Amino acid sequence: MLACSNASRVKSGDFLYGEGCHFFARHQPVLLFIAMSDLSVTPPGASPNVKKISEAVIRFAGNSQDGIQSLGGFLARLAGRSEQEVMTFMTIPATISGGPSIFQVRIASGDVLTSGDDADVLLAFYQHSYEAHIGSLKKGGIVVYDSDQVQPNPELQSKYRHVGVPITNLTVEAIGGTSKDKGKNMYALGLVAKMFDLNVSKLEALITERFGSKEVVLRNSLLAFHAGYSYSLGNLIETFQFVEGHNKGMQQVVMNGNEALAYGLIAAGVRFGAAYPITPWTDVMEIMRRELPKYGGVFVQCEDEIASVSMALGASYGGRVAVTGSSGPGIALKSEAISWGVMAEMPLVVIDVQRGGPSTGLPTAVEQSDLNIAVFGGHGDSPRVVLAATSVEDCFYTAIEAVNIARKYSVPVIVLSDQALATRIEAFEHPNLQKVCQDISPRFDPVSEAKPYDLSAPDGVARHVPPGTPILNGKYPIATGLEHDEMGRPASPKLHGPMVAKRRKKLQLLGAELKAPETYAAKEGDILLVGWGSTLGPIREAVDRARADGESVAALHLRHISPLPNGLEEIFARFSHVITVEMNDEGLYGYGQLAGLLRSRYCDPKIRSLNKTDGLTFKVKEIVERVGKDAIAAMKKF
């Protein structure tokens, strides 16, 4: 009787996925999974005006100065504290203040892989919000609009359920004074809390934690919140109640991708960073500037991108791997120095929070178009390591992995995140920090000799001794960008070949150590979707839906972009089509950046790609529509 849109995916999961295919091992399959779109269904025992639901997608649409982000943030944090899964999605205009902005929250008692394609509830603050976003509602969805600002379209009244609330005036009534534009977000939070029977005392605690230091703001926020909560919404529509989350008993933390990167780096033992502000990277440096001194570290805001990477390399040379970061344009500026790091074999972590490019491009929109510069953006033969984080939780652990690879292989490691991952909020299992936090302080014990670029080292990895280490034979090496001998002294071209090979071989060794990822949903079939980075969620949901429709589709997600793990060719061989799913252009030759990399390694013409460049994350249905057998067959062949 609990028919709903998501039941089929859970059902298919039970008998098709087999063992070990689920990405998050801690998540058990969820059997009770009712979506809000099935509002007509009332489970037995529930009061007719309170519907039990297992998930909801709520979209707030207003202007960026209305505090839409903090409103969504409160809901996300509440979900984290209520043992529920949550994922958010936001857009912001590239202006300091003003401009349309949205924040979408998907809360569920079961797994959440994406922020949701379509919304169950739209809260529209303005006419432009109403008009631009009503189409994002599911059929039969509820639009709550500020009746002081919005004139609803009569033609849409039958398609969507309309609830008008004079939010502007009621907020002024609640707070008084001239706070006309302030506090509407908190009023709306009250409305939503009532609508979804959210835990009021937990929300009050969150509001108090957020605004506690500003007495007037706190008072007004609570007044507006309670006014919204007291509004007699229940007379207009039924209210909803989430079933208990399946993460019961699990301690969760709630943060966005940039926060997870910053804390991951600190947990890994990084105590020095340097950068220049650029959207959407900037919060990472802001957080590290604020946090590092507590741990005895420093983050420096530099005069430019080149100074930043140079300062980080200098600190790494000092004995402790350091970090710099940016977005695409800044990564381009850092390229020469990163290649020095490759040549001098200096450990370094470079974070690239990708945005739409090239050039200034789309500063506040998402794209995955920096794979090529990350992997190939060096002059000369300059192999480096490139990792791509897949979720907010994975940002935390990828940062640690990057630090450890940089140290072990004495090489620059680039971590690719992106604008959507940077700004979306997720709840994830609280890491065991006592176990995870590393001490990577340098040691300065005397050594008898130091030969960093030892050609006879079996792994080919340079072994630097940090300055301050007495070298008893009195021969001090040079860290250098010139082609060099084993001590770092300028070398003749005949040493270039062996040294180039040395720098390449150590990363081939790393590639051999990496385990090929498991496929998702099936080990063989017609179509294998290959993704990288933040698209993991929508690709998996798309696979679930396509399989429910009878398509033979599976997925593979890559976290290690360069070097690639070995063994992918065996996985590809079990599928008729290998299609990468990427937020970048199909390029001059018809395939995206990852597809190009895979084709160059495997020379396999069945590798093609599904691309998009609209500055938005993949919707599940976009992928589903384009992965049907017919759609794949119709793809151009090159």
Add this chain to the structure above:
Amino acid sequence: MSESVIETLPVASAAPRKVTRKDLTGEHSTWCPGCGDFSVLALYLKLLEKRQFPQESVANVAGIGCSSRFPYFVQTNGVHYIHGRALPFATGISLTRPDLHVFVFGGDGDGFSIGGNHTTHTARKNVNMTYVVMDNWVYGLTKNQTSPTSPLGSKTKTDIWGSVDQPINPIKQLLAAGATFIARTSSTNPNHLLQMMEAAVDHEGFGVIECLSECVHFNPGSFDAASPRTNGKFELIPASHDVTDEEAAYKLAAAPFPGYFGIFYKSSRPTKNKLEADIITAQQSKTQGKQDWEIMQASFGKMK
């Protein structure tokens, strides 16, 4: 309490025996015979010997150019970095390793052209290190192109009719940027060169020396007017000059070539090293006795 990288790194242990000039001599230098840079190298080795800095406690950083080959010729920790960016690299060392003596060597191209931005900002930040600019008014390594300090009318391969771009006055530039120790010397006056290097090393902060260092190959005789040995004049800054007087320093720097030699400006503005260490001390006073993971646990407690 968590370890502070700024304050509590182990201090490099003292060398067990006397450091000799032989210990400190590195690779055979590749400069042209007669190059002014030889003199800078010789006096730098003399300085290290005189101060008895243990070899492991010295880090020499350079960018690209003839003078930037410097680290290969000294037997201590050395870094041969990319063009123009030696200063931020050295800043990364200085801020994380207060136990080290950080020196940067470079030319006029590194300091005032490709790396001009970094000279300005390292001066502004007042990072603790010593920076010696060997100014030869020409790009020598790439074989005779105009440099940012080439006088108007210099005939080079990129200005065959004589250069037309106004040269930079390094001392004025450094004053405007807020450098806290600015001196000028010449490779032809060894005693003065050593004296300036010693004063720069003793300075707490960013100590910069502009050292005229003749390119005998492309610019022979260019600095004759600055040396009595070639019938020129090595005029010291008047003893009456107040080194804390920025305006007076600016006026002295405006004197036509060969100008004045000595310390133009010196102030005791706090270093970035100290200011950052103060921030750490203040922040760590709130987390006393806590392990790193406990500090993060407290932060995560607010992210629920």
